[in-house]
Amino acid sequence: MIPDDLRPPYRFIAFDVETANRNAHSICQVGLACVDDWGQIDTFSLLVDPAEPFSDFNTQLHGIDAKACRDAPQFPEVIAALAPLMARQPIVQHSSFDQRAVAAACGWHGLEVPDLHWVDSVTIARRAWPEFKGNGGHGLGHLKQALSLQFQHHDAGEDARAAAQVVLCAEEKTGHSFVEILAKQGAKPPREWHSATAYYEPFE
Incomplete structure (x- = not known):
């Protein structure tokens, strides 16, 4: 799930999510941009099965639909894989939506919210x-x-x-x-x- 060529620890990781509908917990894609001490950026993204219907508005916005996520892992599996990497350095988000989406998805699935430092x-x-x-x-x-x-x-x-x-x-x-x-x-x-x-x- 996580690329084998990553080189942690990083100076910071930028993080972004897309959602299937207006519900913050309906994460259907996550993206990470891992920045090292020399400014090199290692980027990867993962599709996530939101286990919820996609709204036409969101699909038109990001181009992701239920068919694209049919065989994707659900959020509990994704966050379990990502949290050890993300906990090692600050997590940059552009506005507070991504942090709120992760917290909402954890709550929706009955998971503890990872202890991350958001910037x-x-x-x-x-x-x-x-x-x-x-x-x-x-x-x-x-x-x-x-x-x-x-x-x-x-x-x-x-x-x-x-x-x-x-x-x-x-x-x-x-x-x-x-x-x-x-x-x-x-x-x-x-x-x-x-x-x-x-x-x-x-x-x-």
């Missing part, structure tokens, strides 16, 4: 590009255009990679690690993690 790349983007407020905003759609990112929106793997690229671009623009950016913003910084970010100068 919001929207907060990081707001710190790096305050000029986008009221001028396109900090959603992936506008950031794709403003930062010249190349990805297919509403594919979990592609969106995860885009969120990872947003963090890397923000670090390049500010000259600081995302941990320092969050600390400056007043957000809760990640716990102590494996990281090679000593080359960044602290904020004054």
